[in-house]
Amino acid sequence: xxxxxxxxxxxxxxxxxxxxxxxxxxxxxxxxxxxxxxxxxxxxxxxxxxxxxxxxxxxxxxxxxxxxxxxxxxxxxxxxxxxxxxxxxxxxxxxxxxxxxxxxxxxxxxxxxxxxxxxxxxxxxxxxxxxxxxxxxxxxxxxxxxxxxxxxxxxxxxxxxxxxxxxxxxxxxxxxxxxxxxxxxxxxxxxxxxxxxxxxxxxxxxxxxxxxxxxxxxxxxxxxxxxxxxxxxxxxxxxxxxxxxxxxxxxxxxxxxxxxxxxxxxxxxxxxxxxxxxxxxxxxxxxxxxxxxx
Amino acid sequence: xxxxxxxxxxxxxxxxxxxxxxxxxxxxxxxxxxxxxxxxxxxxxxxxxxxxxxxxxxxxxxxxxxxxxxxxxxxxxxxxxxxxxxxxxxxxxxxxxxxxxxxxxxxxxxxxxxxxxxxxxxxxxxxxxxxxxxxxxxxxxxxxxxxxxxxxxxxxxxxxxxxxxxxxxxxxxxxxxxxxxxxxxxxxxxxxxxxxxxxxxxxxxxxxxxxxxxxxxxxxxxxxxxxxxxxxxxxxxxxxxxxxxxxxxxxxxxx
Numbered sequence: 001x002x003x004x005x006x007x008x009x010x011x012x013x014x015x016x017x018x019x020x021x022x023x024x025x026x027x028x029x030x031x032x033x034x035x036x037x038x039x040x041x042x043x044x045x046x047x048x049x050x051x052x053x054x055x056x057x058x059x060x061x062x063x064x065x066x067x068x069x070x071x072x073x074x075x076x077x078x079x080x081x082x083x084x085x086x087x088x089x090x091x092x093x094x095x096x097x098x099x100x101x102x103x104x105x106x107x108x109x110x111x112x113x114x115x116x117x118x119x120x121x122x123x124x125x126x127x128x129x130x131x132x133x134x135x136x137x138x139x140x141x142x143x144x145x146x147x148x149x150x151x152x153x154x155x156x157x158x159x160x161x162x163x164x165x166x167x168x169x170x171x172x173x174x175x176x177x178x179x180x181x182x183x184x185x186x187x188x189x190x191x192x193x194x195x196x197x198x199x200x201x202x203x204x205x206x207x208x209x210x211x212x213x214x215x216x217x218x219x220x221x222x223x224x225x226x227x228x229x230x231x232x233x234x235x236x237x238x239x240x241x242x243x244x245x246x247x248x249x250x251x252x253x254x255x256x257x258x259x260x261x262x263x264x265x266x267x268x269x270x271x272x273x274x275x276x277x278x279x280x281x282x283x284x285x286x287x288x289x290x291x292x293x294x
Numbered sequence: 295x296x297x298x299x300x301x302x303x304x305x306x307x308x309x310x311x312x313x314x315x316x317x318x319x320x321x322x323x324x325x326x327x328x329x330x331x332x333x334x335x336x337x338x339x340x341x342x343x344x345x346x347x348x349x350x351x352x353x354x355x356x357x358x359x360x361x362x363x364x365x366x367x368x369x370x371x372x373x374x375x376x377x378x379x380x381x382x383x384x385x386x387x388x389x390x391x392x393x394x395x396x397x398x399x400x401x402x403x404x405x406x407x408x409x410x411x412x413x414x415x416x417x418x419x420x421x422x423x424x425x426x427x428x429x430x431x432x433x434x435x436x437x438x439x440x441x442x443x444x445x446x447x448x449x450x451x452x453x454x455x456x457x458x459x460x461x462x463x464x465x466x467x468x469x470x471x472x473x474x475x476x477x478x479x480x481x482x483x484x485x486x487x488x489x490x491x492x493x494x495x496x497x498x499x500x501x502x503x504x505x506x507x508x509x510x511x512x513x514x515x516x517x518x519x520x521x522x523x524x525x526x527x528x529x530x531x532x533x534x535x536x537x538x539x540x541x542x543x544x545x546x547x548x549x
Contacts, residue, residue: 050379165398172389172397175426176375179438182350182368183393183445230425231380 016255021248027255029149030141033208034247034261036152037217040201041247042240043159045222047194049239050232051174054219056093056195059108061202061214063089065119068136068211073127079151082206086199094195119211139210139262141254148207155204162197163236166190171232209262216266221246224273227280246272301361302328302449302480303349308358310341310348317356319344321503326482326496328363328448329475333491333510334484336500337523337543342484345500346451349482363480365393366449367442371457372434377427383437384422387412390444405444412440416470432463439470450474452483456490488519488527488541514538 021027048057064082071081089111096107119136123129129136135143173180173187181187202214209217221243222235229235250265257264304325309317319341326332334342347353349360350368367390390412391405413422416436421429426437435455442450456464471481483494491497497513499505499522506518516539519527523543530540 168389168392168401169397171379171381171385172392174376175379175381175386175389176370178347178350178352178370179368179375179389179441180392181347181352182366182451183389183397184365184395185392185397187352226380229380231382232385235380 014256016252018252020255021252026142026144027251029144029146030208030251030261031248033144033149033152034251034265035244036149036156037201037205037208038221038244038247039156039240040152040159040204041217042221042225042243043163043236044198044201045218045220045243046225046232046236046239047163047170047174048198048218049222049226050235051170051194053194053198054215054223055105055108056090057198057202057218058215059112059115060086060089060199061206061211061218062112063115064203064206065115065136065211066122068206069119069122069127069129069133072129072132072136073122078206079147079203082203082211083200086203087196090195090199094192134260135210136206137210137212137262138260139206139208139213141208141251141261144207151204152208155201158197159201162193166193167232167236170194209265210260213262213266216250216262216269217243217247220266220269220273224269224276227273227276242269242272300327301325302330302363303332303482304359304361305345305349306359308345308348308360309356310344310353311356312344312353315356317502318353319348319500319502320356322348322358322500323504324496324498324507326480328480329478330495331471331475331481331483332496332498333494334482334498334500335486335488335491335519335522336484336505337526340522341500341502343453346453346482346484349449349451362449364448365445366451367445367447369435369438369442369450369452369455371453372431372438373458374453375426375434375438379426381426382423383413383418383426383429383433383440384409386426386437387422387440387444390441390446393445393447408444409440412443413437415443416440417466430460430463431457432459432467435459435463435467436470439467447479449480450482452481454484454486456485456487486543488514488543492538511538514541516541 021031048054064085067081067085068078071078123133169185169190172183172185173190177187205214205217222239224242225235225238229238246269247265250268251261253268254261254264305322308322309320312318322345336342346368348355349362349366387409388401388405391401413419416439418433418436421433426434455467475481491514492510497510498507499513499518501522505522506513516529519541526543527541528544530542
C-alpha cells in the first residue's frame with residue numbers, strides 16, 4: 001500500500017499482535033462490527049450475486065454520500081439520513097423495474113456520478129467537512145460505538161431471517177420469474193424486500209467501510225464464493241464464512257497499516273477473489289481441454 | 295367464469311397489458327375442455343407468451359375474464375431461465391412443491407420424494423444432481439415438466455417446448471405430453487411449427503388479437519394463417535378449397 005516506502009523492514013517491524021484485535025477496546029468493537037456485517041454481507045451478497053444486483057448494491061451505498069455530508073454538516077443523524085437516501089434510491093429502482101423499464105447501467109452510473117459530485121461539492125463548499133470526508137467515504141475503525149453495533153446486529157438478524165423465510169422463493173424467482181409467479185410465489189414482494197434489505201444493510205455498513213466501499217462487504221465475498229461453490233446453500237455458507245474472515249483479516253491489516261477498514265477489507269477481499277479466480281481457472285482448464293478432445 | 299365443470303380453461307374478451315394503457319393482446323376468447331390440447335400459433339411478439347402470462351396471473355388484465363382449473367404450471371422457453379443459476383435438476387423439480395402456498399417453510403421429506411419420483415417419470419432419475427444449465431435442451435424441458443408434475447398442475451402452459459430440442463428428445467417429450475393428457479391434464483403449447491398444429495385438438499392463432507380458434511381443420515386455413523403471420527407464411531400445398539393447408543413460417547430479419 002502507500003506506506004511501503006517507509007521501508008519494508010519498518011512496516012514488518014510494526015506488525016501488531018493479532019491479540020490486539022480483541023484486547024484493544026476500540027478494535028474489539030470494530031471486530032464485532034465487521035463480524036456482524038460479514039454475516040449480513042455474506043448472506044445478502046449471495047442473493048446479490050445470484051440476482052445480478054452487484055451494481056445496485058454498489059450504487060445504493062455511494063448514493064448515501066451526499067446525505068451523509070449534509071447530516072454531518074448540520075449535526076443530524078447520519079443513519080437516518082443515509083437510510084432515507086438509500087431507501088429512496090431502492091424505491092426508484094424498483095419503480096423503474098416494475099414499469100418494465102430497467103433502470104440500466106447508464107442510469108445507475110449517472111446516479112453514482114451525481115451522488116459523488118454532489119457530495120464533494122457539498123463537503124468542500126457548503127459544509128467544509130474537511131477530514132470527515134475520508135471517514136464518510138472509507139469508514140473508520142476508531143469511531144464505532146454501541147449504536148453502530150446494534151444496527152449491524154439488526155442487519156445481520158434481518159438478513160438471516162429473510163434468507164431462512166424467503167430463500168426458496170428468492171431462488172425460484174431468480175431462476176425463472178414467470179414460472180415462480182405461476183407457482184403462486186410473491187415474486188414482486190420478494191424483489192421489493194430484497195432491494196429494501198440491501199439498502200438497509202448498506203446503511204448499516206457505512207460507519208465501518210464507508211459509502212464508497214459497501215461493495216467490499218456485499219459483493220466481493222459472495223463473488224469469491226460463487227467461484228468455489230455449485231449450489232445455493234453452499235454459496236450462502238461460503239459467502240458468509242469468507243465475508244467474516246475477510247473482515248477480520250482486513251481489520252488487522254487496517255490496524256497494521258493505519259488505514260481505514262474499508263480499503264483494507266476491500267484489498268483483502270479482492271485479493272482472495274483474484275486467487276480463487278486464478279485457482280479455479282487453472283484447475284478447470286485441463287478438464288475442458290479433455291472434454292473438447294473427446 | 296363457467297358453469298361447466300369439464301372446462302379447464304376459459305377466456306372471455308381478454309385484453310392484457312405489460313403496464314401501459316395499450317393492450318399487448320386483445321380479443322382472446324376461447325375455452326378448452328379438461329384433457330384437451332391447444333396449439334397456440336403466432337409470430338414473434340404476436341401474444342403467445344403474453345397469453346400464458348395472463349393465464350398465470352402475472353400480467354395485468356385490462357378487461358375480460360379468465361378462469362383456469364387450479365393453478366397452471368408455466369414452462370418458459372428454457373433459454374429464458376437462468377442457465378448459470380446454481381440449481382440442480384432435483385432443486386428445480388422441488389420448486390413445484392412451493393405451489394402448496396407455504397413457501398416460507400423448508401421442503402419436507404415427502405416433497406423431496408415427490409420431486410425424485412417426478413424426475414424418474416421424465417426419465418432423468420440419474421441426472422438429479424446435475425446442474426440445470428449443464429443439461430441438454432430436451433432434458434431441461436423434461437426437468438420443467440417434472441416441476442409441473444410435483445406441482446400437480448391440471449393445466450400446463452408450455453412456451454415453445456420443442457424449440458432447440460433434438461428429434462429424439464422431442465419424441466420423448468411428445469410421448470410425455472400424451473401421458474399427461476391421458477391423465478386428464480390440459481396442455482396449451484405455443485410453437486412456430488405450423489405443421490405440428492394438426493396433431494392438436496384445437497388451434498388458436500394470435501397476432502395481437504385472436505385471429506382464429508377451433509379444430510385444426512377450421513383454424514389452419516390459408517386466410518387465417520395469412521392474417522396471423524402476414525408475409526412470414528409460406529403455404530406448401532393448397533387444393534384451392536377452404537380446408538386446412540400445410541404451411542411453414544419463415545423469419546424475416548429486418549435490419
